[in-house]
Amino acid sequence: MRARFGPAHYYGLLALGGALVLIGLGSAHFMEMHGHIVTGMNNQVVWGLPHVFAIFMIVAASGVLNVASIGSVFGQPIYKPRAPLSGLLCLAMLAGGLMVLMLDLGRPERLIVAATHYNPTSVFAWNVLLYSGMFAIVALYLWTMFERALNKHAKSAGLLALAWRFVLTTGTGSIFGFLVARQAYASAVLAPLFIVLSFAWGLAVFLVVQSAMYAWNAQVLDAAVQRRMARLLGVFVVAAFYLVVVYHLTNLYFERQAAFEAFILRDGGIFPLLLWGGYGLVGTALPLLLLFHPRLAGPRATQAAALLVVLGAFAWLYVFIIGGQAFPLEIFPGYIASSSFGDGAVVHYAPRWPEWLLGLGGVGLAFVLTTVGVRVLDFMPQDDFTAPKAGAKAAS
Amino acid sequence: MKPTADTGAKQGLSGRRAFLGLAAAGAGGLLLAPGVHLMEVAQAAAPGTAAPGANPKVRWGLLIDTTKCASGCTDCVQACNTENGLSGGTRPTDAQWIRKVELKSIKTGRSASLPVMCQHCAEPPCVDVCPTGASFKRADGIVLVDRHSCIGCRYCVMACPYQARSFVHEPLADQKPEVPRGKGCVEGCTLCVHRIDKGGAPACVEACERAGHHAMLFGDLNDPNSAIAKRVREVATMQLRADLRLDPGVRYQGLT
Numbered sequence: 001m002r003a004r005f006g007p008a009h010y011y012g013l014l015a016l017g018g019a020l021v022l023i024g025l026g027s028a029h030f031m032e033m034h035g036h037i038v039t040g041m042n043n044q045v046v047w048g049l050p051h052v053f054a055i056f057m058i059v060a061a062s063g064v065l066n067v068a069s070i071g072s073v074f075g076q077p078i079y080k081p082r083a084p085l086s087g088l089l090c091l092a093m094l095a096g097g098l099m100v101l102m103l104d105l106g107r108p109e110r111l112i113v114a115a116t117h118y119n120p121t122s123v124f125a126w127n128v129l130l131y132s133g134m135f136a137i138v139a140l141y142l143w144t145m146f147e148r149a150l151n152k153h154a155k156s157a158g159l160l161a162l163a164w165r166f167v168l169t170t171g172t173g174s175i176f177g178f179l180v181a182r183q184a185y186a187s188a189v190l191a192p193l194f195i196v197l198s199f200a201w202g203l204a205v206f207l208v209v210q211s212a213m214y215a216w217n218a219q220v221l222d223a224a225v226q227r228r229m230a231r232l233l234g235v236f237v238v239a240a241f242y243l244v245v246v247y248h249l250t251n252l253y254f255e256r257q258a259a260f261e262a263f264i265l266r267d268g269g270i271f272p273l274l275l276w277g278g279y280g281l282v283g284t285a286l287p288l289l290l291l292f293h294p295r296l297a298g299p300r301a302t303q304a305a306a307l308l309v310v311l312g313a314f315a316w317l318y319v320f321i322i323g324g325q326a327f328p329l330e331i332f333p334g335y336i337a338s339s340s341f342g343d344g345a346v347v348h349y350a351p352r353w354p355e356w357l358l359g360l361g362g363v364g365l366a367f368v369l370t371t372v373g374v375r376v377l378d379f380m381p382q383d384d385f386t387a388p389k390a391g392a393k394a395a396s
Numbered sequence: 397m398k399p400t401a402d403t404g405a406k407q408g409l410s411g412r413r414a415f416l417g418l419a420a421a422g423a424g425g426l427l428l429a430p431g432v433h434l435m436e437v438a439q440a441a442a443p444g445t446a447a448p449g450a451n452p453k454v455r456w457g458l459l460i461d462t463t464k465c466a467s468g469c470t471d472c473v474q475a476c477n478t479e480n481g482l483s484g485g486t487r488p489t490d491a492q493w494i495r496k497v498e499l500k501s502i503k504t505g506r507s508a509s510l511p512v513m514c515q516h517c518a519e520p521p522c523v524d525v526c527p528t529g530a531s532f533k534r535a536d537g538i539v540l541v542d543r544h545s546c547i548g549c550r551y552c553v554m555a556c557p558y559q560a561r562s563f564v565h566e567p568l569a570d571q572k573p574e575v576p577r578g579k580g581c582v583e584g585c586t587l588c589v590h591r592i593d594k595g596g597a598p599a600c601v602e603a604c605e606r607a608g609h610h611a612m613l614f615g616d617l618n619d620p621n622s623a624i625a626k627r628v629r630e631v632a633t634m635q636l637r638a639d640l641r642l643d644p645g646v647r648y649q650g651l652t
Binding site: 032034035036037041042043044046047105106107108110111113114117118119121122123124125128175178179180181182325329331332334335336337338339340341342343347348 | 486487488489490491492495496498499500501502503508512521523524525526527528529530545547548549550551553554555556557558559561562563564565566567579580581582636637640
C-alpha cells in the first residue's frame with residue numbers, strides 16, 4: 001500500500017512547483033534582458049509557444065469550473081463535493097495562464113499601463129476585466145461554499161460564476177474570432193468552439209488532479225463516480241471534436257479559404273501532423289477508446305484518457321495559433337507575392353527554450369497554488385457514500 | 397475524546413480563517429497600493445493626448461503608381477531606413493516599415509512591383525484591438541503607436557491585414573531623436589509624421605521623386621485641389637483588401 005501523503009511529500013511537491021515557477025521567472029527575465037530575439041518568434045509568428053500554454057490554461061480554467069456548476073447550479077450530488085476543488089483549480093490555472101501571458105509581453109513592466117489605459121473596443125481589454133472579475137467571483141463562490149453561514153448563497157454565486165465563465169471563454173475565443181486579417185481566425189464559430197473545448201480540457205485537468213489527490217491520500221474514488229465522470233469527459237471530447245470539424249468544414253466551403261485549409265490539413269508539414277496525429281489520434285480517438293471500450297474502461301484508463309486530452313489540447317492550440325500565423329496573409333488575391341518581409345511565404349517557427357520554460361513556469365504556478373490550497377483548506381472531495389481507504393475492489 | 401477533537405478542529409478552523417483573512421487583506425493592500433500610486437503618476441505624466449498639429453480637415457494619403465515602380469528598385473525602402481534609423485536588415489526578426497513586394501498574376505502572368513507600408517486605414521483594426529490605446533489614429537488620418545503606452549502584446553500585429561507592423565526584438569542603440577523606438581514595442585510606418593508636421597513629405601516619396609521615378613504621390617486626399625485628390629479622381633486606383641472596408645489612405649494605380 002502506498003503511504004499516506006505526509007508533510008515531507010507536501011514540501012517536496014511545493015519545492016518542485018516552486019522550482020518550476022522560479023525557472024519560468026528566470027526565463028522571463030532572460031527574455032526581458034535580451035528581447036524576444038532569444039525566442040523562436042518573429043515578425044510573422046508574433047504569438048508563440050507561451051500563448052499556447054497561456055490560452056490552454058485560461059480556457060481550461062473556465063472549463064474546470066463546470067464541475068462546480070454541475071454540482072451547485074444543476075444540483076448533481078456527486079459533483080457537489082467536488083465544487084471547492086473545481087473552484088481552486090480554476091483560480092490556479094487562471095493565475096498560471098495569466099502569468100505566462102503577462103511575462104511574454106514585450107514590456108511586462110508596463111502592466112500598470114494596461115490597468116490605467118483602457119481601450120473599450122479591444123477584446124484584450126475586455127479580457128482584462130473578464131479575468132479579474134473571474135478571480136473575484138470564484139473567490140466569492142469558494143467563500144460561500146466554505147463559510148457555513150453563507151452556504152445558502154452558494155447556488156447564486158455558482159450561477160454567477162457559470163454565467164461569467166461562459167462570457168470569459170467567449171472573450172478568449174473572440175480574441176481570435178474578431179481578427180479579420182487572418183484566414184485561420186475571423187470566424188463566429190470560434191467563441192462556441194472555445195467554450196466546448198474548455199468543457200473537455202477543464203474536465204480532463206480536473207480528473208488528472210483528482211486522481212493524483214486520491215492516489216496521494218491512499219484513497220480510492222468510488223467506481224460509480226469515476227464512471228460518470230469518465231462518460232462526461234467522453235461526451236465533451238466528442239462535442240469539441242464536432243465543433244472542430246464544423247470549423248474546418250465551413251472554411252472548406254469558402255473557396256477563398258481552400259489554400260489555408262489545404263495547408264493546415266495536408267501540406268503544412270508539422271501542422272497537419274499535429275492536427276491529425278496530436279489532436280485527432282492522441283487527443284480524441286485514443287481517449288474515446290479508453291473511456292468507452294468495455295475492456296479498457298476503468299480508473300487508470302480514465303486517468304490516461306484525461307492526460308491524452310490535455311496533450312491533444314496543446315497540439316490543437318499549436319496548430320491553431322502558430323499554424324494560423326505561419327500561413328501568409330492574402331494581401332494580393334490572384335497574385336503570387338514575394339518580398340523581404342515574408343509576403344506569400346510560409347514562415348518557419350520553432351519554439352526555443354525560454355518559451356518552454358516560461359510556459360512550464362505558468363504550469364508550476366498553477367501547481368503550487370493548487371498544492372497550497374489543498375493543504376490549507378479542505379478541498380479533498382468527500383463522497384458521503386464512499387468509505388475512505390475502502391480498498392481496491394471499488395475501483396474495478 | 398470527541399469534544400476535545402471538535403474543539404481542536406474549531407480552533408484550527410478559526411485560526412485558519414483569521415490567517416486567511418489577514419493574508420487576503422495583506423495581498424489586497426499590496427496589490428492596490430502601488431496601483432493607486434502609479435495611477436497618479438500615469439495621470440500626471442499624460443496631461444494631453446491630442447497630438448498638436450493634427451488637422452481634422454486633412455486626410456493624408458499616398459498614391460503609388462505601380463506602372464512606374466521598377467522591380468528591384470528599393471530607393472524608398474532605403475530612404476525609410478535612413479530617415480527612421482532602421483538597420484535595413486531583412487531577418488524575420490528585423491523591423492521593416494516599408495518593403496518592396498514583387499507580384500505575378502496567377503492567371504495572366506503579368507508582373508508588378510510595389511511598396512507596401514502601413515496603409516493608414518480610416519478604420520484601423522490595430523487601433524480597435526490595442527488594449528491600452530497605444531495604437532491610435534491622429535485627426536489627420538495618420539496611424540501611430542505611442543511608445544510610452546505600448547505594452548508589446550502584439551495583438552495589433554495579429555490584427556493588421558497588411559503585415560505592416562514590426563515588433564522590436566532586440567535592444568536598440570543610436571536612435572534618431574525624432575523617431576523614438578524601443579525594444580519590446582510594436583512599430584510601423586509613421587508616414588514620416590515628424591516631417592509632415594514641419595510641412596514636408598515622407599522620406600520614401602521624396603527619394604522616389606529625387607530618383608526620377610515619380611511612382612509615389614503624397615498629399616491631402618480631402619483637399620480637392622491637391623495633386624493626389626485630382627489623380628485619384630481621374631485614374632482608376634485601388635485599395636488593398638478593399639473587401640475589408642478599412643478605407644486605407646494608401647491607394648495603388650495600375651493594379652487590378
